[in-house]
Amino acid sequence: MSTMTRTTRxxxxxxxxxxxAYAPVGELTHDPQAQTYAFTYRPEVTRGLxxxxxxxxxxxxxLFPLFGQRIVSPRRADHDEALDLLALDPLAEPFEVLARSGGRSATDTLELTPMPEPGPLDLRFLVHGVRHLTEAERERIETLRPGQPLALRPEPTNPQDADAVLVTDDGHRLGYVPRPLLEYVRPAMERHHELTVERVNPPAAGFHMRLLVHLAGHLPA
Structure with missing residues (x-):
């Protein structure tokens, strides 16, 4: 399991x-050397956090309380188990936990996604849309094993988003790439890339935690 990440944005x-639909609100950054966190709004945002x-x-x-409360406290008995669902070491830094989990909360509709830098791409993300799969498609997730190759497939006929990208196994739907990640994943798809299973979690973990995948490739400038 990883304990460090290069994600700083x-x-x-x-x-x-x-x-x-997703609307950008701002960027949360972490400076490991200065040991500071910063949040900057996008210019078009009119409703603050x-x-x-x-x-x-x-x-x-x-870490700002708004984001810190989205991380399981180390004092909780299920802390290590919660990080294991994300394929993270119990000592993982809070920023890495947010980058991997998306920071979802029952109290709002905010989500956080990594903003990779150009160059080698080493990205792990939870597959979206599992709740909208058929029962047979969800059962197929149960058969996946860590390291198993998967594929990315554009879905231009998607009625909600023509830019949608499916995660598939031998042509079978497993879910979607999170919408905010598409601007990084789509350019990476144009070059050599590998998508593999990182972890499959039991149904009790919830639809949004069912499948964690790993995308390796190159992100052009």
């Missing part, structure tokens, strides 16, 4: 519960 998005003044870049030595 996370895109914070707000998902519309009715249309499932709790504890983060709109129109400002906020810097702090600790």
């Amino acid at each position: 996370l895109l914070v998005t707000r998902r519309d519960p009715h249309t499932s 709790p504890g983060l003044p709109l129109g400002e870049t906020t810097v702090a030595p600790d």
Whole structure:
């Protein structure tokens, strides 16, 4: 399991519960050397987030409470088990946990996704849309094993998003690439890349935690 990550930038998005469309809110960054966190809003945003003044870049030595509360506390008995579902070491840094989990919360529709830098791509993400699969397709996830090759397939006929990209196993649907990651995944698909199973979690973990995959390749500038 990994304990370190090169991810230093996370895109914070707000998902519309009715249309499932994602709207960028801002960027959460981490400077390991200065040991600081910063949050910057996108210029077009008019509705701010709790504890983060709109129109400002906020810097702090600790992770902002809005995001920190999305991480399982080390004091909880199920802490190690929760990180194991994400294929993370119990000592993983909070920023890495957010990058892997998406930071979903029952109290809002915010999600966080990594913003990879150009160059070698080493990206792990939870597959979206598992709840919308057929029963047979969800059962196929049960048969997957870590390291098993998967494939990415554009779905231009998707009625909700013509840019959608499917995660498939021998042509069978397993779910979708998270919408905020498409601007990184689509360019990587144009070059040599490998998509493999990182971890399959039991149904009790929830639809959004069922399948963790690993994409290796190259992200052009």
